[in-house]
Amino acid sequence: MKRRLRRKVKIDGPLRQTSSAYATITDLPDELVEKIVEDLDDNGSICRLSLTCKRLHFLVLPTFFSRNKLENLENGFFHCHDPVPELLEAIRTALFVRNLSTFTFYFPSGIEQLISDMSSLRGLLVRIPPVCQILIRLPLYIQYMYGLQGTYLIMERWGREFLKLLETIPKSGCRDLTLLDPIGYLHDKLHVAAPPPAKPTGTKSRGTRKLGGLRSCPHVNGMSKIQILSPRLFQPFFIGWIIDTLELNQESLVCIHLDVTSIIPVVLSRLSESMNLPALKEVKISSSFNLIWEGLWSFLNRHPSITSLHLNGIFPFKELHIPDPPIILPYLTQLTAMSPVVTMLLQHRNRVPLLSSVHVLFNLAQSELDPLPAIATHAHISSLQLSNSLDGDICSILNGHIHEDRFTRIITSLSYVRSVVLNQSINFYDSSLFTIKRWLYLFPHLEHVSLSFGLLDARLELSDEEKHDVVTEFATQLAADRAMMKTLSAGLSLAVNLDDLRRMPGFKA
Numbered sequence: 001m002k003r004r005l006r007r008k009v010k011i012d013g014p015l016r017q018t019s020s021a022y023a024t025i026t027d028l029p030d031e032l033v034e035k036i037v038e039d040l041d042d043n044g045s046i047c048r049l050s051l052t053c054k055r056l057h058f059l060v061l062p063t064f065f066s067r068n069k070l071e072n073l074e075n076g077f078f079h080c081h082d083p084v085p086e087l088l089e090a091i092r093t094a095l096f097v098r099n100l101s102t103f104t105f106y107f108p109s110g111i112e113q114l115i116s117d118m119s120s121l122r123g124l125l126v127r128i129p130p131v132c133q134i135l136i137r138l139p140l141y142i143q144y145m146y147g148l149q150g151t152y153l154i155m156e157r158w159g160r161e162f163l164k165l166l167e168t169i170p171k172s173g174c175r176d177l178t179l180l181d182p183i184g185y186l187h188d189k190l191h192v193a194a195p196p197p198a199k200p201t202g203t204k205s206r207g208t209r210k211l212g213g214l215r216s217c218p219h220v221n222g223m224s225k226i227q228i229l230s231p232r233l234f235q236p237f238f239i240g241w242i243i244d245t246l247e248l249n250q251e252s253l254v255c256i257h258l259d260v261t262s263i264i265p266v267v268l269s270r271l272s273e274s275m276n277l278p279a280l281k282e283v284k285i286s287s288s289f290n291l292i293w294e295g296l297w298s299f300l301n302r303h304p305s306i307t308s309l310h311l312n313g314i315f316p317f318k319e320l321h322i323p324d325p326p327i328i329l330p331y332l333t334q335l336t337a338m339s340p341v342v343t344m345l346l347q348h349r350n351r352v353p354l355l356s357s358v359h360v361l362f363n364l365a366q367s368e369l370d371p372l373p374a375i376a377t378h379a380h381i382s383s384l385q386l387s388n389s390l391d392g393d394i395c396s397i398l399n400g401h402i403h404e405d406r407f408t409r410i411i412t413s414l415s416y417v418r419s420v421v422l423n424q425s426i427n428f429y430d431s432s433l434f435t436i437k438r439w440l441y442l443f444p445h446l447e448h449v450s451l452s453f454g455l456l457d458a459r460l461e462l463s464d465e466e467k468h469d470v471v472t473e474f475a476t477q478l479a480a481d482r483a484m485m486k487t488l489s490a491g492l493s494l495a496v497n498l499d500d501l502r503r504m505p506g507f508k509a
Contacts, residue, residue, distance in 0.1 A: 025049075030059055037063045047090045061094050076101040081137075085113050088120035092127065100131045106180075107139040111158060114139050118161040122168045130173020137180040142232045159237060166241050170248065175223055181230035181259070222252025231261035231287075239267060243274045250275075255282040261313075265292055272299045280305055281331075287313035290363065296341070297325050304328055311337040312361060316344055327351050338363060339371050346374040357383040359421075362397060372401065376413040384414070385421035394424050394455065395432050398439040411442040418445060424452040433457075437477070445484055453490040467494055476501055480508065 025033060037060050040046055050060040065073060068084055073091070076099050080087065083105070091097055105121070107114055125131065141158060169177055226249070228234075228242065246253070256277070260268055272295045280303045285293075293299075294317040300306070306329055315338055327345055332352045335342065336359035346352065358381050360371050375381055388394045401411050420443065422436065436455055440446060457470045467490075475488040475496040489495040501507060 025056070033059055034063050038067065044086050047086045047093070050090070051093065057095060061090055061096075064090060065094075073097050073100075078102065079104040081106045083108055083113075083117065085116075088117045088124065092120045092124040097124075097128065099129055102133045102135075103131045104135045106137040107182075109140045111141065114141065115158050115161055118158070118165050122165050125168050125172040130175075132174070133176040134169060134174045135178040135180065138182050138230050138232070140182045142182060142230070163238070163241060166238070166245075170223055170245055176225040177223060178227040179230050179233060181232065223249040224252055225255040226253065227255075227257040229257065229259045231259045231263065234258075234260050234263040234267065234271075239271070243271060246271075246275055246277070250277050252279065253277045254279055256280065257282075257284040259286050260291065261286075261288040263287075263291070265294060268293055269295045272296075275299065276302055278303075278305065282306075282308045284308075284310035285312075285314060286310070289313060290315055292317050297327060300327055300329060300345075301325065304330055307331050308334040309337065310334075311341055314338065314341065316341055318344070330354065333357065335359065337361065340369045342371040343369040343374045346371070346378060352378065353380065355381055357381070357385075359385040359387065362386065362388040362394070370400075372414065373410050376410050379416050382417060383419040383421075384417050385423065387421075387423035387425070389425065394422060395435045398435055401442065402435065402438050411439075412444075414442075415444050417443055419448040419450075420446060421450040422452065422455055424454050426454065433474070437474075440478070441481070446482065447484055447486045449478070449485070449487070450489045453494065456490055467491075471496055472501075476507075 025036070028036075033056070037046060037049070046060060046064050050057045050064070068080075068087060070078065070080065070087075070091075073094070073096075078091070078100050079102075081104075088105075105117075107117060139158075139162075223245075226245065233242065246256070256275075260271075263271070268291065272293070283303070283306055291313055292315050293311075296311075296314065296316045300309075309329070309332060329352050332355050334357045335345070335352075335355060337345065338361045342358060342360050346355075346358075355378060358371075358375055375384065386394065386397065388397065420440065433456060436451070440449060453467060453471075456474055457467070462470070471488065471490045471494045475498055478485045478488060479498040479501045485498050487495065487497055
């Protein structure tokens with residue numbers, strides 16, 4: 001009937017004006033269509049409307065993305081921290097989204113949207129060319145992955161979909177992958193007591209496929225940087241994917257950053273044994289709790305190409321009857337590690353000939369090895385940083401090197417040090433500014449000093465002007481006593497140029 005009416009209108013000239021009664025949204029001007037889309041609150045309806053024809057597709061979706069503050073898709077940038085429903089599905093179907101260079105996405109907390117977004121993201125990565133840089137924050141559901149039984153129950157609903165996404169990312173051509181934790185702090189209960197599988201489970205076989213037994217498939221393109229900053233992924237369910245991904249990208253990986261807080265030592269040793277990365281240059285492995293790494297020295301000796309090494313919360317495994325093997329890192333330039341690791345790593349001479357910067361992390365709750373004698377055996381180290389944990393005062397560390405005994409000779413032998421950083425995490429009222437000054441004076445050729453402000457003044461409620469006066473007064477004393485000193489900084493913004501102080505009227509050396 002409708003077809004006959006349209007035909008009649010076309011034939012009968014006087015009735016042509018009545019054809020507007022049969023007009024659809026595709027006959028409306030672009031301005032009206034955009035106005036209609038702006039008034040729609042149902043994202044699903046907007047996405048379905050964009051699939052009706054090519055004109056509406058290129059007209060409706062840009063308006064939808066602009067309303068959700070996604071205006072750089074054509075330029076290759078996607079950043080979304082609070083996704084609305086159907087957002088990823090709309091991007092997956094958008095024909096004008098063809099190339100993305102960076103992709104940042106924070107998964108939502110709703111389970112239904114979570115599963116839908118994982119599926120849509122997989123479809124997007126398969127459709128478009130390789131995305132060079134991908135950053136994903138894991139969903140809040142992953143915080144409940146404690147223990148073997150609870151893990152499998154939670155994985156039953158969304159874990160498979162998430163693991164499929166993890167498998168898709170390396171195969172999509174991603175070069176730089178970062179996985180963030182859903183929350184910024186961890187608890188003691190995060191430790192996993194369940195042992196890992198005896199061997200990472202294999203690919204799908206005929207018959208049953210055990211949950212957590214998925215492996216990443218081989219791919220051609222190699223990844224250069226992997227950052228797994230969610231310790232919740234170091235669980236039996238995902239450990240097979242992590243090991244396989246590291247193995248499949250062993251020829252191309254240059255940087256790895258792993259937060260292994262939740263891992264148990266036996267899994268860490270197995271993980272490190274699977275790493276053989278000939279191009280590796282930057283390594284950062286951290287734990288919020290003290291973790292003993294049995295295969296640490298073996299791992300380092302297998303990777304002589306490392307230039308930057310950061311080990312936070314990691315302690316070496318040491319038996320008295322087994323001598324320490326020599327560590328050879330000929331290209332290492334930066335080292336950040338706990339005091340025992342620094343001491344043991346530098347106790348062999350001429351094994352780190354290019355090392356110039358050392359950052360010692362103290363944990364006063366543990367028995368500390370004095371790292372300064374070992375550092376003193378390497379004259380190429382020019383930058384020294386000392387940081388302590390929340391327990392204790394850094395002045396107690398420095399006091400042992402001030403008295404006229406053998407420790408003074410060790411400090412004096414560090415005359416090649418040009419830059420010193422002292423980092424105190426919290427203020428201590430028993431901190432002695434006199435101790436800081438005497439310790440710094442033991443370095444005859446010091447040029448740059450950076451201190452936490454709490455080491456200069458423990459008072460908390462000071463104005464910016466008062467803080468600046470405190471820093472300037474201490475800097476003036478250094479400028480008068482140390483002619484080679486150039487800069488003093490306290491905190492992020494309080495920095496003083498000592499050469500400028502020396503040129504001020506009335507300055508006396």
